[in-house]
Amino acid sequence: MTSALGGTLPPDLDPEQLLASAAAILDQTADRFLSGVGAPSAVTKGHNDFATEFDLELERTISAELAQRTQIAVHGEEFGGPDLTEGTVWVVDPIDGTFNYSAGLPIAGMLLALVHDGRPVLGLTWLPLSGLNYQGFVGGGLVCNGKPMPQLPPGKLSEAMLAFGAFNIASRGRYPGAYRVEMLGELSRRTSRLRLFGSTGFDLALTAGGQLDGSITFGHHAWDNAGGAALVLAAGGRISDIEGRPWSVTSPSIVAASPGVHEELIELIGRLGDPGAFEPPKEKYT
Numbered sequence: 001m002t003s004a005l006g007g008t009l010p011p012d013l014d015p016e017q018l019l020a021s022a023a024a025i026l027d028q029t030a031d032r033f034l035s036g037v038g039a040p041s042a043v044t045k046g047h048n049d050f051a052t053e054f055d056l057e058l059e060r061t062i063s064a065e066l067a068q069r070t071q072i073a074v075h076g077e078e079f080g081g082p083d084l085t086e087g088t089v090w091v092v093d094p095i096d097g098t099f100n101y102s103a104g105l106p107i108a109g110m111l112l113a114l115v116h117d118g119r120p121v122l123g124l125t126w127l128p129l130s131g132l133n134y135q136g137f138v139g140g141g142l143v144c145n146g147k148p149m150p151q152l153p154p155g156k157l158s159e160a161m162l163a164f165g166a167f168n169i170a171s172r173g174r175y176p177g178a179y180r181v182e183m184l185g186e187l188s189r190r191t192s193r194l195r196l197f198g199s200t201g202f203d204l205a206l207t208a209g210g211q212l213d214g215s216i217t218f219g220h221h222a223w224d225n226a227g228g229a230a231l232v233l234a235a236g237g238r239i240s241d242i243e244g245r246p247w248s249v250t251s252p253s254i255v256a257a258s259p260g261v262h263e264e265l266i267e268l269i270g271r272l273g274d275p276g277a278f279e280p281p282k283e284k285y286t
Helices: 015-035 053-070 098-103 177-190 200-209 222-234 261-270
Strands: 041-046 049-052 074-076 088-096 109-116 119-127 132-137 141-144 161-164 193-195 214-217 238-240 254-257
Touching: 015 053, 015 109, 015 119, 015 132, 053 074, 053 088, 053 109, 074 222, 088 098, 088 200, 088 222, 109 200, 109 222, 119 200, 119 222, 132 200, 132 222, 141 200, 141 222, 161 177, 161 200, 177 193, 177 261, 200 214, 200 222, 200 254, 214 261, 222 238, 222 254, 238 261, 254 261
Parallel strands: 074 088, 161 193, 161 214
Antiparallel strands: 041 049, 088 109, 109 119, 119 132, 132 141, 214 254, 238 254
16 A cells, blocks of 8 residues: 555555554544533643643543554554654544534544554544544545545635634744735635634545545644545545645644645645745734
């Protein structure tokens, strides 16, 4: 199983068997996930970020079951794990869209990915609050709720509905808030519709499933991006970072879209110029 962008699984590992094992674990965890909706913050992880007690519990449960059933090491959002750039490793996000989950908004899910040498191999996104379960592996197609999905057809940006990542006009960093807002403005002129859902896993899964035509994420965390990256590749879509480079677990961002739409997106984004040029003066927002 090979792909220009996806990982190559060692020959002694069967992707269909691994998907079945991982899906069974998420199925048996879904009721517990649903029981925790509305859970308050339990652990503050940084500015405007937190984990609930359910994040910690679900990650322990999922990670232990995965390691036992597959004999493959696990790297989780909350507890870490082995280096994701070498060998074959599971990546777990027990609750993606934590703010939505804690607020009781029905846009959150459980994300799993298998990566090999930093490239996505297979992915699962379980969205119990939406009644949607996605799974697939690179070269093997996408399945939603047990039904094989068609490969994504070519599309046009002018007819596309896109999901857009979070932004704050005052934020700094690699992709400053002003750069994100400029991009949002340009996209508003060129696309059919824009949506902000607050869950990277949700955005990428619906892009793979064809409900969305693309998504733009400014975050770099592998546990947010890897599972959805695998799903989009499985569905015949395209992935890269915002600058158009091939995506891996070390990428600073992810742009995922159907064929045609992805190429137009990268061209449009490239015309914005260097994100660093949008860095605001320090005194402007103090």
